Amino acid sequence: MLENTEETPLIGLLNKIKEIQTAGDRLVQICATKIGGNYELLYTFGRDYDIRHIKVTIEPGAHVPSITDMFPAAYLYENEIHDLFGIAIDGINHDYKGGLYRTPVEAPFK
Amino acid sequence: MAAKRSVIPFGPQHPVLPEPIHIDLVTEDEKVVEAIPSIGFVHRGLENLVTKKDFGEMVYVAERICGICSFGHGYGYVDAIEHIMNIEPTGRAKYIRTLLFELSRMHSHILWLGLMADAFGFESLFMETWKYREKVLDMLEAATGGRVIFSIMRIGGLRKDVPDDILSGFLPELDKIEEGIRACEKAFLSDPAVLGRLKGVGYLSKEDAVKLGCEGPFLRASGVARDNRMKGYAAYSDMDFDIITSDDGDSYGRCYVRIQEIYQSANIIRQCIEKMPKEGIYVPIKGFPNGEYMTIIEQPRGGACYYVHASGKKFIERMRVRTPTFANIPALAKTLQGCDVADVPILVVTIDPCISCTER
Numbered sequence: 268m269l270e271n272t273e274e275t276p277l278i279g280l281l282n283k284i285k286e287i288q289t290a291g292d293r294l295v296q297i298c299a300t301k302i303g304g305n306y307e308l309l310y311t312f313g314r315d316y317d318i319r320h321i322k323v324t325i326e327p328g329a330h331v332p333s334i335t336d337m338f339p340a341a342y343l344y345e346n347e348i349h350d351l352f353g354i355a356i357d358g359i360n361h362d363y364k365g366g367l368y369r370t371p372v373e374a375p376f377k
Numbered sequence: 378m379a380a381k382r383s384v385i386p387f388g389p390q391h392p393v394l395p396e397p398i399h400i401d402l403v404t405e406d407e408k409v410v411e412a413i414p415s416i417g418f419v420h421r422g423l424e425n426l427v428t429k430k431d432f433g434e435m436v437y438v439a440e441r442i443c444g445i446c447s448f449g450h451g452y453g454y455v456d457a458i459e460h461i462m463n464i465e466p467t468g469r470a471k472y473i474r475t476l477l478f479e480l481s482r483m484h485s486h487i488l489w490l491g492l493m494a495d496a497f498g499f500e501s502l503f504m505e506t507w508k509y510r511e512k513v514l515d516m517l518e519a520a521t522g523g524r525v526i527f528s529i530m531r532i533g534g535l536r537k538d539v540p541d542d543i544l545s546g547f548l549p550e551l552d553k554i555e556e557g558i559r560a561c562e563k564a565f566l567s568d569p570a571v572l573g574r575l576k577g578v579g580y581l582s583k584e585d586a587v588k589l590g591c592e593g594p595f596l597r598a599s600g601v602a603r604d605n606r607m608k609g610y611a612a613y614s615d616m617d618f619d620i621i622t623s624d625d626g627d628s629y630g631r632c633y634v635r636i637q638e639i640y641q642s643a644n645i646i647r648q649c650i651e652k653m654p655k656e657g658i659y660v661p662i663k664g665f666p667n668g669e670y671m672t673i674i675e676q677p678r679g680g681a682c683y684y685v686h687a688s689g690k691k692f693i694e695r696m697r698v699r700t701p702t703f704a705n706i707p708a709l710a711k712t713l714q715g716c717d718v719a720d721v722p723i724l725v726v727t728i729d730p731c732i733s734c735t736e737r
């Protein structure tokens with residue numbers, strides 16, 4: 268398990284992210300990992316050099332809410348996760364609709 | 378009457394871009410009012426190779442993410458694996474890694490100076506700066522045998538030692554490079570024609586730089602003192618150096634920060650050579666990695682994250698690399714808002730974009 272990681276159910280994700288935004292942290296990265304039949308989404312935030320992670324495990328077909336209302340720069344990470352893993356992310360401020368990565372295989376990490 | 382809006386496509390092929398990135402520039406007359414970036418023209422899927430390559434072989438794939446910051450990519454991956462496997466490299470391995478890291482930074486920043494000079498049409502300055510970049514590449518070749526891909530990183534340490542006589546031979550070379558860059562600095566930071574292209578162009582406030590996830594010299598040029606080397610990974614905890622920032626927030630500030638970081642890197646290399654430990658360079662490893670770790674390091678272009686998720690097998694479940702250029706794209710789009718169309722090429726170059734890293 269990563270240090271400073273908190274697991275959150277999908278339903279509580281936005282509240283958790285709002286809490287982090289209010290605390291003044293910055294977004295460092297978002298990534299997805301396929302574990303077994305499910306996907307883990309790892310949201311990383313930082314304040315100066317202190318890093319913390321929020322981990323959400325989702326099932327295939329789940330819809331994930333975008334966090335771009337709180338962290339506008341998250342759009343690249345969310346589009347990347349959509350294009351590489353085929354995960355649906357709703358409400359992205361700049362939604363490339365599958366066109367961020369021009370890969371010959373649709374969602375190659377799926 | 379409101380000016381008519383037009384969309385001007387910039388890239389993916391453009392004279393200032395060695396690699397493909399596309400930006401839709403929404404313009405009113407000669408002003409950019411919005412910039413919409415697109416990447417993904419040459420995505421290689423290198424991260425996915427971890428599921429097919431032995432975790433030890435994957436070091437060489439990580440190094441090939443980019444030909445400019447290849448050493449850092451190898452380091453980031455190896456450091457994450459070493460943390461998962463509880464391996465502590467020897468002091469000499471840490472010092473040589475730090476030295477090579479700083480040579481890579483010098484090479485990258487000098488390369489950027491040349492590209493910048495080329496972007497604003499100063500050909501002789503471009504050639505002059507790259508003359509010194511060649512000297513840095515010669516040093517990298519003397520130390521590792523490679524000029525682009527070094528293949529010296531290994532989980533547990535290094536594949537080969539760098540003899541002390543080669544290291545001490547770097548000292549006069551560093552003096553010559555520093556002297557040459559100081560001469561070039563006058564053109565970059567004082568020449569009136571160059572200042573006209575840099576001063577006040579592409580301003581990014583401190584608040585926006587943090588909010589948009591900006592990294593590296595792009596961030597520090599907006600007055601934010603954050604440099605991941607301060608966390609003390611490799612041998613940085615033994616080095617004496619400060620974070621270089623600028624309050625200008627514009628293209629001039631980004632140029633200033635990178636030039637000062639070249640001198641800073643030379644000083645760190647001198648410290649490495651002076652304090653170099655004598656012990657070995659490799660600690661044997663046993664078994665397979667099992668666990669998760671995220672290494673965050675300071676690549677020449679900014680903070681880079683290497684996330685590794687392993688489950689005790691030969692093949693790793695996931696490697697994810699968040700490169701600084703990827704993080705800097707939203708801030709680039711912000712700096713383009715309100716600029717003249719003629720300044721767009723300069724502004725794209727000022728973030729020192731590495732599309733090879735971004736399209737890992």
